[in-house]
Amino acid sequence: MADMASRAVIRAQGHKAFAAFGGRRSGTRHPLVATAMVLPLAALLVVVFGGWDAVVTQASSVGLMLGR
DSSP: OHHHHHHHHHHHHHHHHHHHTTOOOSSOOOHHHHHHHHHHHHHHHHHHHTOHHHHHHHHHHHHHHTTO
């Protein structure tokens, strides 16, 4: 029983922290906003791990599958 009470307290604190940082639970993020958030990280990972060849290879194979 005490375990459930402590979980409720932790959950309530988490909700307060989420709301304090401007979090919102309903709605979805616009796809362009999501893309703008992901692209810098993707570019960094490509540069750091040297994955540009893999990206080109995958894009090429997808293009061939689509008949282009």
